[in-house]
Amino acid sequence: MARTSTRDVAVLELHNVSKRYGRTLVLDKINLSLREHEVVCLIGASGSGKSTLLRCADLLEPVDAGSISLNGRAVHADDRDADATRRQLGIVFQGFSLFPHLTALENVALAPRVALGLSADAAARRSRALLKQLGLAAKANAYPDSLSGGQQQRVAIARALATEPKVLLLDEITSALDPVLVAEVLEALRTLATNGMTMLIATHEMAFAADVADRICYLESGRIVEEGTPERIFGSPRDARTRGFLKRVRSVGAGNAR
C-alpha cells in the first residue's frame, strides 16, 4: 500500500529498510511511516520480523539497506548522535528489562537525570507524575522483583515515557504476562493512545489491536504483506497470507496467537 497522505509530516519513517542476520533476511524492504498521534499495530507470527523492525527503528540495530527518518531527518544506528536520537524514541521490551538495583522511581528517573541532564529533583518529580499516571504511585519505592509482571511492565512504560519521546515503540509487551495482568497493561496503552501518543506496537493481542490501532500492518517473512484500517484488515483481508494468518489466530482462541 502506498504511503499515507504525503502532506502530513511523518514522525517516524522507514524507507526500504532491509536487515539480515547472517544469511537470513529478517526485514525485506520495509516501508512504513507514522504520523503524529497515529497508532500502528504490527501483527504477524513469531519470527515475522516485528521485533527486529522495532529495534531497527529505535536504532538499537543498524540497518543493512534503506533509511530511517525521525521528523524528516535521516538517522542511523552508527550516527555520532544516535544516543540523542534514541532519547526521542521510547521502547518497551517483552521482558521488561527493568534495572533490578534501582527502585521503580529510580528506574524511571535515570534517563531524565543522566541522559537529559535534569536535576535529581526535576527528574524525580517527572517520574512520580508518570508512575501516578500509570497507577503506580504507591509503588515508587518498590524494587522490581517485589512487583507483579503487570506492574513491572507499567514501570517499563513509565520509564520509556520519561524522556518525553515522540514515538513509543512497544515490542509484544504483554506476551510474558498472564491474562489477568495483560488487561491492566493494555488499559494503560489505551489511555496513552487516547492522549495522542504516537505508537508503533508489535502485538499478538488482535482484539486490542482492532480496538486501539489506526492502522494495522501484517508482517510475514520480513515484509509488510498488507496494511490498512483495523476494520479492513480484520473484516476483509485481501491477501491470502493475511487471511491464513487471521484464520490460524482465530482457531487458536480469542486473540492469542501464541
Place this chain on the structure above:
Amino acid sequence: MTAARSARKGTLVAVISTLAVATIVAISVGSSPSWPIVQKAFFDGTYFSTSLPEVVGAFAINIQLFVLAEILILPLGLLIALARSITNPAFTPLRIFATIYTDFFRGVPSILVIYVLGFGVPALRLPGVPKEPFFWALVTLVLIYSAYVSEVYRAGIESVHPSQERAARALGLTRVQALRFVVLPQALRRVVPPLLNDFIGLQKDTALVSILGVVEAFKQAQILKSANFNFTPLMTTALIFLVITIPMTRLLDRLAAKDRAAQQGGAR
C-alpha cells in the same frame, strides 16, 4: 515451642559430642610419649609470650602491605577488566595488553615474581628506581593480585545480562553512562564475595615477601626461631594470621548465604 525445644536439644547434643571428642583427642595426644617433645618445640608457653609482642609488631608491616595493596588493586583491577571489555576495534592493542597481563600474572608463581622484581630490578641500579624491599614487595603484590581481581570484575560485568545494557542504551544513555549507572552497580554487588576471597589470599601472601628481607611477621618469627631453635614463634604468627583471616572468611560465608537467600526468595 517444640521446634525451639528440639533446636535446644540439638545444640546440647552438639556441645556434648564436641567436648567428648576434644577430650579424647587431648588425652590421647597428651598421653603419647612424644607429646612433650612436640609441645616444647612448637607450643612452648614462654617462647609464645616472648615472641608475641615482636611478631605482632612485625605484623604491622603485613597490615601496611595488604591495606596499601588493596587500595591500589581495587581501581587497577577494575581498569584492567574494563580494558578487556572494550569492543571498540581502535582499542584492540589495549585489550591484548590487558589479556597478556592477566594471563601472565595469574599463571606465574607469586614467589618467582617477587624474587625477580624484588632482587632483579634493584640490582640493575637504574637511577631513580627505588631499592627498598618494601616498595618492591608492594609492587609485586599489586601486580599479581590486580590480575586476579580484574578477572573477578570481568566475570561480574559479564554476568549482567546484555538486555540491561540494551535497555539503558534504548533510553538514550551513552555506552559509558550505561556501564556506569546500570552494568557496574549490578556487577560490583555480585563480586563482593569473590573479591573478599582474593583479599584473604593476598593477606596470607604478604608473608611471601619475607624472601626480600622485609621483616614482617613471618620473617620476624623465623629470626626468633633461629635464635632459640624453637618453632613456637611461627605458631604465634600463624595465630595472628588466623585472627585476621577467620573473621573475613566468616563474613564471606554470611554474604554468600545472604546472596543465595536473595536469589531464592527474591528478598531484598
